Amino acid sequence: MRNWKSHLEFNRNQRGGIFSLVVVIIVLLFWYSKVKPSEEMTLDITSPEIVSLQRHVDSLKRIKLAKSSPKLYPFNPNFITDYRAYVLGLSAEEHDRLLKYRAEGKWINAAADFKKVTMVSDSLLDRISPYFKFPEWVNKPRKATFTQKNSYVEKSYTEKIDLNVATAEQLQQVYGIGPALSERIVKYRNKLGGFSADIQLHEVYGLRADVIEKVQQQFTVKTPKPIERMNLNTASASDLATIPGISFETAKEIWEFRRLRERVNDLSELSVLATIDQRKLTLFQLYLYAE
Numbered sequence: 082m083r084n085w086k087s088h089l090e091f092n093r094n095q096r097g098g099i100f101s102l103v104v105v106i107i108v109l110l111f112w113y114s115k116v117k118p119s120e121e122m123t124l125d126i127t128s129p130e131i132v133s134l135q136r137h138v139d140s141l142k143r144i145k146l147a148k149s150s151p152k153l154y155p156f157n158p159n160f161i162t163d164y165r166a167y168v169l170g171l172s173a174e175e176h177d178r179l180l181k182y183r184a185e186g187k188w189i190n191a192a193a194d195f196k197k198v199t200m201v202s203d204s205l206l207d208r209i210s211p212y213f214k215f216p217e218w219v220n221k222p223r224k225a226t227f228t229q230k231n232s233y234v235e236k237s238y239t240e241k242i243d244l245n246v247a248t249a250e251q252l253q254q255v256y257g258i259g260p261a262l263s264e265r266i267v268k269y270r271n272k273l274g275g276f277s278a279d280i281q282l283h284e285v286y287g288l289r290a291d292v293i294e295k296v297q298q299q300f301t302v303k304t305p306k307p308i309e310r311m312n313l314n315t316a317s318a319s320d321l322a323t324i325p326g327i328s329f330e331t332a333k334e335i336w337e338f339r340r341l342r343e344r345v346n347d348l349s350e351l352s353v354l355a356t357i358d359q360r361k362l363t364l365f366q367l368y369l370y371a372e
Contacts, residue, residue: 154212155212155213155214156212156213156214157213157214157215158179158189158195158213159183159188159189161176161179163176166179169205169209170205170208170209171199171201171205175199175200175201176199178198178199178200179195179198179199182198190215191215192206192210192213195210195213234298235298235299236298236299238301241299241300241301241303242299242300242301243300243301243302243303243304244270244276244279244282244296244300244301244302244303245270245275245276245302245303245304245305245306246304247300248267249263249264249266249267250263251300252266252267252296252300254299255292255295255296255299256292256295257289257291257292257295258288258292258296261287262285262287262288262292265285265286265287265288266282266285266288269281269284269285272325273306273325274306275304275305275306276302276305276306277302277305277306277307277308277367278302278305278367279297279301279302280360280363280364280367281325281326281364281367282296282297283326283360283364284325284326284364308367308368310367310368310369310370311368311369311370312369312370312371312372313335313339313345313348313369313370313371314339314344314345314371314372316336316369317336318332318333318335318336319332320332321335321336321369324365324368324369325368326361326364327365330356331356331357334354334356335351335354335357338351338354344371345371346371347371348362348365348366348369348370348371349362351365
């Protein structure tokens with residue numbers, strides 16, 4: 082009992098401290114009862130500052146979304162894979178309609194055709210149609226004379242245009258020849274100083290044999306450039322290399338073939354060489370003779 086009593090006895094300084102603490106507590110209780118803080122803090126989201134900040138955040142979100150979206154590049158709508166259809170936003174049903182249409186051997190040649198076949202929404206068509214890339218013959222159809230079998234009608238010699246005066250635009254009227262090939266033909270003609278025979282078209286890079294056949298139905302060489310032919314049995318490898326269409330390696334091979342046989346009696350003997358086909362042999366006859 083004596084021990085407990087010692088804990089309840091305070092000196093003057095201790096009693097003063099306790100009294101001061103009690104006073105502080107009473108003052109705080111009185112202040113709290115008179116001045117209560119608002120129980121709920123409100124944020125005015127309609128203030129100009131908040132609205133401006135929200136617009137800025139929304140713009141940043143749109144920029145991030147645009148960067149994360151797959152970038153579109155020009156494409157032919159006739160060839161759309163499952164993945165590209167997904168990227169473009171086509172539904173499975175819309176893509177299936179396109180595949181079924183293509184399986185019938187039909188082609189999409191305009192944005193209106195794509196809309197009609199796939200039945201996509203106008204908003205989706207407006208978004209992707211600027212990226213449609215159709216072949217040149219669709220965008221720039223050429224005028225030509227066809228038979229019922231869809232083949233060119235060959236003109237008579239008098240009706241044909243001289244290949245040495247034909248313009249690039251005239252050459253583009255032939256199916257299979259665009260601006261690049263027509264300019265290439267004219268450039269090669271200028272390099273030769275003029276064509277000497279129609280067969281020289283085979284030396285134009287990228288010009289296919291079937292396209293050359295169509296050209297010859299509408300054009301021909303009427304003012305051939307004269308060629309000074311050289312004797313194969315006396316020409317050097319360097320001389321042979323000056324012939325258009327003959328590389329130095331081929332020229333050297335022909336020269337070594339002639340030296341091995343001592344002489345060539347007929348140009349047709351060159352056909353045994355692996356690098357010389359009938360077309361090249363015909364071309365050589367413009368520039369060479371055997372004597």
